[in-house]
Structures are given as C-alpha cells and as structure tokens.
Amino acid sequence: MADSRGSAAPKPSSSVKLVLLGESAVGKSSLVLRFVNNDFQENKEPTIGAAFLTQKCNLPTRTIKFEIWDTAGQERFASLAPMYYRNAQSALVVYDLTKPTSLTKAKHWVAELQRQASPGIVIALVGNKLDLTNETSSSTGASANFAGSEDAAGESEENHAEADADADADDEETHDARKISTAEGKAYADEEGLLFFETSAKTGTNVTDVFTAIANAIPEHTLKGGRGAAAAAQGALGARGDADPSRVNLNGPRKDVGAKEGCAC
Amino acid sequence: MEESKESQKESGQAGNGQPSPESSKPRTPEQEARIPGNGGNGSSGTNVEGREEAQDNALVAETISRTVHSKDSSEIDRESSAETPPPLPPRPVNLESTDAQNTLHLSGKQARPKLQSHPTTAVSLTDISTQVNNEGIRETYPSTTGGLTSPLSVASQFNNRFGSPKSSETEDTASIKSYVPTLETGGDVESLLGEVLGNGQQDPAWRFMTAQGENQNAADELLPEDAAFEKDFQKEFKELEAINAEGTNEEAVLDAWTSRMKHFLILSAAGKPIYSRHGDDNITSGYIGIIQTIISFYQNADDTLKSFTAGDVKFVVLSKTSLYLVAISRLGESDGQLRAQLEALYMQILSTLTLPRLQTIFSNRPSSDLRRPLSGTEPLLSALADTFTRGSPPTLLSALECLRLRKSHRQVIDQTLLKTRTENLLYGLIVAGGRLVSVVRPKKHSLHPSDLQLIFNMLFETEGVKTAGGENWIPLCLPGFNNTGFLYMYVSFLSAKEDENEDESQRPSTSSSFNKEEEVAVLLISPKKESFYEMQQMRDDVVEQLQKNGSMDLIKAAVRRGRPHVTDVVPGTVLRHFLYKSKANVQFAMPSFEPHFKGLVARRKLLSIYHTLHANVHSKISHLKVHYCVSRDSISLAWTTPLFELYCVAGPSASRGALAQSANKVVQWARKEEERIFIIGGAVF
Ligand SMILES: Nc1nc2c(ncn2[C@@H]2O[C@H](COP(=O)(O)OP(=O)(O)OP(=O)(O)O)[C@@H](O)[C@H]2O)c(=O)[nH]1
Numbered sequence: 001m002a003d004s005r006g007s008a009a010p011k012p013s014s015s016v017k018l019v020l021l022g023e024s025a026v027g028k029s030s031l032v033l034r035f036v037n038n039d040f041q042e043n044k045e046p047t048i049g050a051a052f053l054t055q056k057c058n059l060p061t062r063t064i065k066f067e068i069w070d071t072a073g074q075e076r077f078a079s080l081a082p083m084y085y086r087n088a089q090s091a092l093v094v095y096d097l098t099k100p101t102s103l104t105k106a107k108h109w110v111a112e113l114q115r116q117a118s119p120g121i122v123i124a125l126v127g128n129k130l131d132l133t134n135e136t137s138s139s140t141g142a143s144a145n146f147a148g149s150e151d152a153a154g155e156s157e158e159n160h161a162e163a164d165a166d167a168d169a170d171d172e173e174t175h176d177a178r179k180i181s182t183a184e185g186k187a188y189a190d191e192e193g194l195l196f197f198e199t200s201a202k203t204g205t206n207v208t209d210v211f212t213a214i215a216n217a218i219p220e221h222t223l224k225g226g227r228g229a230a231a232a233a234q235g236a237l238g239a240r241g242d243a244d245p246s247r248v249n250l251n252g253p254r255k256d257v258g259a260k261e262g263c264a265c
Numbered sequence: 266m267e268e269s270k271e272s273q274k275e276s277g278q279a280g281n282g283q284p285s286p287e288s289s290k291p292r293t294p295e296q297e298a299r300i301p302g303n304g305g306n307g308s309s310g311t312n313v314e315g316r317e318e319a320q321d322n323a324l325v326a327e328t329i330s331r332t333v334h335s336k337d338s339s340e341i342d343r344e345s346s347a348e349t350p351p352p353l354p355p356r357p358v359n360l361e362s363t364d365a366q367n368t369l370h371l372s373g374k375q376a377r378p379k380l381q382s383h384p385t386t387a388v389s390l391t392d393i394s395t396q397v398n399n400e401g402i403r404e405t406y407p408s409t410t411g412g413l414t415s416p417l418s419v420a421s422q423f424n425n426r427f428g429s430p431k432s433s434e435t436e437d438t439a440s441i442k443s444y445v446p447t448l449e450t451g452g453d454v455e456s457l458l459g460e461v462l463g464n465g466q467q468d469p470a471w472r473f474m475t476a477q478g479e480n481q482n483a484a485d486e487l488l489p490e491d492a493a494f495e496k497d498f499q500k501e502f503k504e505l506e507a508i509n510a511e512g513t514n515e516e517a518v519l520d521a522w523t524s525r526m527k528h529f530l531i532l533s534a535a536g537k538p539i540y541s542r543h544g545d546d547n548i549t550s551g552y553i554g555i556i557q558t559i560i561s562f563y564q565n566a567d568d569t570l571k572s573f574t575a576g577d578v579k580f581v582v583l584s585k586t587s588l589y590l591v592a593i594s595r596l597g598e599s600d601g602q603l604r605a606q607l608e609a610l611y612m613q614i615l616s617t618l619t620l621p622r623l624q625t626i627f628s629n630r631p632s633s634d635l636r637r638p639l640s641g642t643e644p645l646l647s648a649l650a651d652t653f654t655r656g657s658p659p660t661l662l663s664a665l666e667c668l669r670l671r672k673s674h675r676q677v678i679d680q681t682l683l684k685t686r687t688e689n690l691l692y693g694l695i696v697a698g699g700r701l702v703s704v705v706r707p708k709k710h711s712l713h714p715s716d717l718q719l720i721f722n723m724l725f726e727t728e729g730v731k732t733a734g735g736e737n738w739i740p741l742c743l744p745g746f747n748n749t750g751f752l753y754m755y756v757s758f759l760s761a762k763e764d765e766n767e768d769e770s771q772r773p774s775t776s777s778s779f780n781k782e783e784e785v786a787v788l789l790i791s792p793k794k795e796s797f798y799e800m801q802q803m804r805d806d807v808v809e810q811l812q813k814n815g816s817m818d819l820i821k822a823a824v825r826r827g828r829p830h831v832t833d834v835v836p837g838t839v840l841r842h843f844l845y846k847s848k849a850n851v852q853f854a855m856p857s858f859e860p861h862f863k864g865l866v867a868r869r870k871l872l873s874i875y876h877t878l879h880a881n882v883h884s885k886i887s888h889l890k891v892h893y894c895v896s897r898d899s900i901s902l903a904w905t906t907p908l909f910e911l912y913c914v915a916g917p918s919a920s921r922g923a924l925a926q927s928a929n930k931v932v933q934w935a936r937k938e939e940e941r942i943f944i945i946g947g948a949v950f
C-alpha cells in the first residue's frame with residue numbers, strides 16, 4: 001500500500017540523514033526496528049559498532065528517505081560517534097524513562113551535537129520505554145499527546161506524581177517504573193529547542209510520530225539546496241561524490257528504497 | 266597411505282574376529298569401555314597401523330611398567346576401586362593427601378558419584394588440594410585387562426601437566442615431571458587400545474554420552490541415562506535466576522550453578538571478576554576468590570597451575586596478560602581442547618580491546634575492573650562458550666567450513682570480488698548458510714581461522730548484528746591478523762527477498778525473520794575507519810554482479826541443498842558422520858548431522874566422540890596414525906596423515922572393516938571433490 005502511494009505520486013523525494021544517540025539499552029535499536037519493521041524484540045542484544053538502515057516516510061508533499069545510523073551506546077564506541085553525526089541533518093537522542101543516568105547521558109549528547117554537528121541539525125529528545133510507566137495502560141493515545149503538547153505533558157506529569165505517591169501504598173497499580181517525569185524531559189527539551197517525545201518501542205506508541213515530526217521539521221531549503229547537506233553527510237564516512245537525493249544516481253550514496261515499508265506518515 | 270590403510274584394515278579385521286559391539290552389549294563396564302583388543306574380547310592393538318603394531322605394543326608394555334612403578338599407593342587404591350562399582354561414600358576428602366600435593370593421588374572412584382552431584386562445590390581449598398594432582402580420571406578402567414588396566418588409565422591423561430609447588434617434596438616433583446612424557450605416551454597407548462571416553466564415567470550423563478555405562482543391564486539403563494543427560498544438558502543453557510533479596514532461593518541457585526556441566530570464568534590476576542558464563546557475582550564471587558587463591562598459590566611458588574581434576578570435573582587455567590581464564594568442565598574434553606576454547610575467549614577479549622589497550626589497562630592499575638571497557642562483549646563470550654559446550658567442529662579442528670560449489674562457479678565469484686574490489690579493502694568474504702563461499706585477500710595475508718571464528722560467532726551466534734537489520738559497520742580487532750589495532754567490518758545480510766525484488770537498488774532488508782541457514786552475507790573488512798560508503802558501494806557492485814552472472818542463484822541453491830547426507834558421499838556406508846580436515850587448506854568438510862544426530866544432545870554426544878578421537882591422535886606422541894574407538898553405541902575411527910585428518914563415526918554394529926573401507930571412500934571423495942568442498946587459493950590480489 002505504501003507502494004502504491006509511492007508510485008502513484010512521484011512526489012519529490014529527498015534523503016535525510018539521521019543519527020540515533022544515547023546510552024546503551026535505552027532502546028535506540030528497538031525504536032528503529034519498530035519504525036522500519038514494525039517489530040519489537042524483548043532482550044535485544046547491544047548493537048556493535050553501528051547499523052545503517054533506510055526507511056521512507058511519505059509526507060503529503062514529498063517523500064523523505066531516512067538514512068538512519070543506529071549507533072552503539074556502549075562507552076567503548078563513543079569515539080566513533082562523530083563519524084556518524086558529523087553531517088547528520090537530524091538526530092534522535094534517546095533516554096530511558098526508567099533510568100535517570102540515561103537522561104544525563106542524553107544531555108551530554110545534546111551538548112556535543114550542538115557543539116560539533118551541523119548547525120542546522122534537528123534534534124529530537126526521546127524518552128523511551130513509556131510502557132513501563134503508568135501511561136502504558138492507556139495506550140489509547142494519551143501518550144500521543146506528548147508530542148509537543150505542553151498541556152498533555154503537564155497533565156500526565158500530574159498523573160505521575162499521583163502514581164508515585166501511591167506507589168508505596170498500593171502495590172498493584174504501581175508498575176510505574178518511571179524515574180524521569182515528563183515535565184523534566186519536556187522542560188529540558190524546550191530549553192534547548194529540541195523536539196520532545198515519550199515513546200514505547202514495545203507498544204509502538206509515538207514511534208512513527210517522532211520520525212514524522214523530524215521529517216516535517218527539516219527545513220525545506222536544506223532539502224532542496226540541501227543536497228549539500230546530504231552530500232556532505234557522505235563525506236564523513238567516505239564520500240561517494242555527487243549525492244543527489246532527488247534523482248536516481250547510480251553513484252549516489254543511497255538509491256531509493258523499495259517503497260514497501262513506507263512509514264505511515 | 267592408501268596402502269598402509271588397507272593393511273591396517275585387514276589386520277583389524279583379522280584380529281578382532283567380531284568386535285560386534287552388539288554381541289558385547291550386556292556386559293560389564295570394562296568390556297564396554299574396551300576395545301576388542303584386551304580382556305578376552307579380541308585382538309590387540311588394532312588401531313595401530315599394521316606395521317607399527319608390534320613396536321607400539323612393546324612401547325605400551327614398557328610404558329605401562331614404568332608407569333606402574335611410578336605410581337604411589339593411591340594408584341592401587343584406584344585400581345581396586347575400579348572393580349567395585351559405584352556406590353561409594355561421599356568423596357573422601359583425603360586429608361593426608363592434602364599435603365601431599367605432589368603425589369599423583371588418584372582418588373578412588375568411589376568418590377565420584379558424590380562429586381557429580383556437586384561437582385563445583387568441590388572447590389574448596391581443601392578439596393582442591395586434595396585433588397590437585399589427580400590425573401587419574403579414568404578410574405573406571407576395565408579390570409579385565411588385569412595388570413594393564415590401571416597404568417593405562419593413569420596414562421590416559423594427555424598434556425596434563427601440573428605445576429607442583431617446588432617447596433614440597435622435591436622427590437615427588439621430580440618424579441612427576443619425569444613421568445609426564447610417559448603419561449602422554451600412555452594416552453596414546455590407551456586410545457590405541459580403543460578405550461573411548463574414559464573420563465568421568467561415573468557421571469550418568471557422561472555414561473550416556475560415552476555409552477559406556479557400567480550397568481549390568483545396559484539396555485535398561487540407556488533410556489533413563491539419555492533422559493537424565495538430556496535434561497541436564499538442556500538446562501545447561503538456561504540463565505540462572507538471581508539470588509533474591511531475602512536469599513531464600515540461594516541454595517537452589519547455587520545448586521543450579523554447580524550442576525552446570527561447563528563453566529567459563531575470567532578474572533583478572535588481581536582477582537577481579539570479569540566474566541562468568543553462569544551466574545552473577547553473588548554466586549561466583551566466592552569461587553572466583555578460591556580460584557584466584559589457588560592460582561596465586563602456585564604462582565608464588567614460581568609455578569604455573571595449568572589444570573587439575575577433581576572427580577569428573579576438569580579445571581583448566583590459561584593465564585594471559587594479567588588475566589586468568591578458567592574452564593571447568595564435566596564434558597570430557599582434553600586439557601588441550603579446553604585450553605583452545607579458553608584461547609578463543611581470550612581472542613574475543615583482544616578483539617574488543619586490542620592487546621596494547623589491555624596491557625595499558627592493567628599496567629596503569631592492576632586492580633582495574635575490565636568489565637567496563639569490555640561492556641557489550643559478554644554476549645559474544647557467552648555465544649562462544651555455548652558453542653564450545655554444544656560442541657563445535659570448526660573449533661575442534663581449528664578449521665573453516667566452506668560451501669560446496671563447482672570450481673568454475675567459485676572462480677566466477679572470486680573474479681567478481683576481485684573486479685569489484687575497492688581501494689581500501691583488506692579482506693572480502695561471502696558467507697552463506699554459515700559457511701564460507703569466497704574470500705578475496707591480499708597475497709601476503711591469509712585469513713586466520715581464529716579470526717574467522719570470532720566473526721562467525723558475532724554474526725551467526727549472537728543477535729546483535731543479525732537483527733540490527735540493514736548494514737553494519739563494526740570496529741573490531743582481528744588478533745590473528747594484528748592484535749594491536751582495529752579494523753572495520755562492513756556486514757550486509759542479503760535476505761531471501763532480495764532476488765525477487767525488481768528494485769535492485771533496495772537496501773538490504775531488515776527482516777529478522779529469515780532463516781539463518783539461508784542467509785547470504787557480504788563481509789568487507791577495511792583498515793580505514795571512514796570507508797563505510799566505499800565498502801557499501803563495493804557490496805552493491807558485488808551483489809549486482811553476482812545476480813547478473815547467476816552466481817547468487819547458485820549460492821542460494823547450494824545453501825538450500827545443505828550438506829550432503831553421509832550416504833550421498835559414500836553410498837551404502839556404515840558411517841553416520843565424519844569430519845575431514847584438509848591440513849593444507851585449514852578447512853574441513855562434513856556431511857549433514859541428519860538423520861542420526863538430530864538435536865542438541867545427539868550432537869553433543871557425537872562431538873564428544875570426536876573430541877576423544879581428536880585428543881587421542883593429538884597427544885604429544887604422534888606416532889598414532891589410525892585409531893579406533895569402540896563403544897556401546899558407536900564405533901569410530903581417527904586417521905591422520907600429513908595431508909588430512911579424518912574422523913568417522915559408525916553405528917555400533919558396523920564392523921571395523923566396513924568402517925575402514927568407508928573411511929577410505931571418504932578420503933577418495935575428498936580428493937576428488939577437493940576443489941569443490943574447499944577454497945583453494947581463493948581470490949588473491
Ligand atoms: N519495556 C520496554 N523495553 C524496551 C523498549 N525499548 C527497548 N526495550 C528493551 O530494552 C533493551 C535494550 O534495547 P535496545 O534497543 O537494544 O537498546 P539500544 O539503545 O539499541 O542499546 P545499544 O545498542 O547497546 O546502544 C532490550 O531488551 C529491549 O527489548 C520499550 O519501549 N519498552
């Protein structure tokens with residue numbers, strides 16, 4: 001179906017290079033797996049090095065092809081990260097809602113990106129494993145509100161405070177492992193001008209939304225004149241010359257993805 | 266070669282009348298363990314090449330008598346105990362012998378049954394010292410062989426060298442040392458006599474595996490044994506629970522820990538835990554402490570503890586670069602085989618860190634915690650460990666397995682790799698169904714099997730890369746190639762879908778559901794960190810070319826065909842399985858495990874036979890070229906020449922002659938097929 005959509009409308013298509021960063025085990029690979037394959041695995045093993053995937057995202061007016069670098073969060077790979085983010089147009093900085101240190105790590109990544117990545121980089125801060133918090137039960141989209149909605153965020157934060165308060169008293173409704181409140185993440189994201197989402201790779205909550213929001217947030221001009229960006233992006237890992245995302249280029253870095261799994265955007 | 270083989274075969278047949286294991290079924294343990302050679306059962310020395318037979322036997326005799334004398338009284342204990350079957354008192358912690366660390370004390374077999382149930386709990390310092398020099402694993406030696414038996418059993422240990430604290434009994438130390446060669450010889454001798462797996466026969470699981478049960482009523486016992494071993498062995502790979510906060514399950518967890526058949530532990534020289542296959546720190550820390558104490562005890566005496574045996578449990582220690590790697594196994598491997606497994610784990614650590622980094626870490630701070638720098642390596646270590654526990658022909662043989670292809674077909678693939686090779690490529694590999702299809706490499710660098718083992722382990726035995734989907738860019742050190750620096754490996758799995766895809770520009774699918782056995786992967790290794798896109802381009806070119814020239818279909822067809830059944834290799838053969846290793850090519854070929862060795866347990870059992878054969882023909886004294894083993898449920902043969910090693914296993918009712926004949930046929934097949942089953946030369950630039 002994505003196929004038909006894709007082929008029926010020869011919309012302009014552009015590549016967007018996206019890098020995922022974040023502490024090990026926060027769920028970067030799981031988010032990608034959900035986005036690309038609509039799949040989830042319990043006990044996913046740590047990524048070694050980095051994985052490169054592509055996925056199309058159909059926007060109303062154009063098609064975005066994400067070229068995704070899913071990096072390994074283990075400390076020993078950290079020195080390789082610049083290679084992946086250097087010319088990225090977007091970044092997903094992920095933390096685990098149930099693990100405070102992971103937000104600290106995320107903040108480090110954000111700072112590093114702001115210092116060293118392309119100036120126009122679109123960064124989304126993503127708190128993952130929402131299913132382990134109390135929002136889980138209401139997979140009915142309460143969480144979808146988080147996407148940029150301050151109200152929703154505030155609201156849910158209240159819920160959390162409540163849940164936390166109850167925690168000791170009522171053991172049964174408290175599978176709430178949340179350690180980082182929505183407000184905290186949101187406040188930091190606002191401060192730094194980041195997109196903000198809380199997601200669950202496990203249930204799929206909000207996952208596509210993150211990518212769609214990024215696709216929408218990439219300034220049109222970087223896409224058009226923005227071959228520059230895409231081409232430069234190649235530079236980091238060994239230039240393949242004239243990367244022109246908008247036409248089929250045999251030497252191009254990435255040829256078009258078979259549109260099979262176009263994202264639901 | 267061929268010739269001597271023939272003669273040998275004949276002598277075998279003539280000699281042994283009818284070692285039809287069938288007829289010898291319901292018998293005493295001794296008989297089962299034995300070769301038709303000794304004890305009323307048949308010929309002697311049947312596994313030696315005909316001409317050498319007499320000579321070897323003489324050697325045997327000599328060895329034996331020397332060995333006998335060398336043994337102290339404990340030997341005799343053992344001997345007599347060998348006649349009295351199992352039910353013995355709990356492992357006699359023989360305090361007297363505790364101080365006599367240098368004597369070859371062989372604890373009575375009585376001790377065994379107890380040991381089994383709690384093998385690892387034996388690791389208390391006292392117990393260990395008692396057992397330190399206990400090489401006499403083979404207590405169950407056939408008593409029917411009379412005087413010969415016990416020396417032989419002692420002799421059965423290979424490469425078993427214990428350091429002995431120089432402090433004590435110089436005399437004993439000296440004697441132990443001087444007997445080492447004897448022991449090794451004995452190993453051969455014994456195998457020569459055809460005893461199969463001698464170690465730890467008291468372990469029911471072991472008995473099952475070796476099919477050498479001591480029960481009078483073998484037929485009745487077999488099933489329960491199968492079941493027990495199967496149950497134990499299946500549990501082997503389950504993760505242990507953690508000890509809960511209240512500690513209420515502590516005992517159960519410890520029990521589970523000690524009942525694992527195989528442990529791998531890695532600790533730093535300073536005693537910091539680094540890795541354990543089973544159990545978390547709560548469980549292992551005590552043991553780690555003990556092990557470290559024992560090792561350093563020897564070290565303080567300027568000696569190196571390499572291995573020791575406690576009951577049916579073998580401990581092997583490898584010290585490397587401020588690390589101790591320890592294998593604890595009840596599966597009956599030889600010291601050398603366990604050591605090779607530890608080497609592989611060490612290689613994995615180097616692969617993560619490189620040697621200079623490892624050295625720096627410990628020279629800066631001997632008490633460093635290596636877990637952090639190694640983080641993420643644990644699944645790789647565990648995958649290796651489990652591969653070894655399941656039994657792995659490539660590891661046993663230190664050789665690679667290739668996908669069988671016509672020579673001309675492989676040449677086309679080689680040429681394709683050469684044509685598409687890019688500037689920064691070091692090694693390029695195509696792998697299908699876990700087997701090597703083609704390699705492109707620089708003239709001066711061959712591919713080290715141990716490096717390939719690490720790569721295959723990462724790709725096929727762990728999920729990290731495979732399920733990452735897409736393409737991967739992996740920094741790794743290949744210690745066999747160069748242990749001081751990193752290389753970068755581009756990995757792309759081509760899914761089965763790919764060829765149906767009209768859109769040839771499709772990136773590799775991320776589907777994680779396709780069958781591992783059918784995966785085709787392109788691996789491109791470069792010394793250059795930033796050459797991902799270059800390698801990606803090469804991958805695209807290679808795949809496109811292979812699709813165009815039809816090679817991709819041939820590869821996929823070959824993978825789908827799978828390994829031939831053994832009867833396809835040798836029609837009508839009695840063989841159930843074989844391993845053929847070409848020494849020059851460092852590669853091996855084998856038939857399908859089906860239909861005889863379906864499933865984990867059957868496979869482990871087969872691999873145990875191979876381990877024994879391998880140990881026997883690889884002991885220090887290498888005059889043994891042909892070696893038979895007979896057991897209740899198999900007859901097997903190892904045959905080594907400067908060109909190849911062949912290991913074959915047939916059912917128990919097969920005759921030695923038929924086995925030998927089939928072995929010859931396999932060798933003929935391998936010669937005829939050499940250019941198909943092996944990569945010879947490969948694509949070199
Ligand atoms: N409950 C829950 N578990 C999740 C979620 N996302 C990931 N996980 C689990 O968390 C673990 C780590 O996930 P990964 O996706 O491998 O984490 P990663 O960030 O890629 O880790 P590295 O590759 O080491 O950097 C796995 O066991 C996942 O199954 C989620 O949304 N909810």
Ligand SMILES: [Mg+2]
Pocket residue numbers: 028029030045046047070071072073
């Ligand atoms: Mg990952």
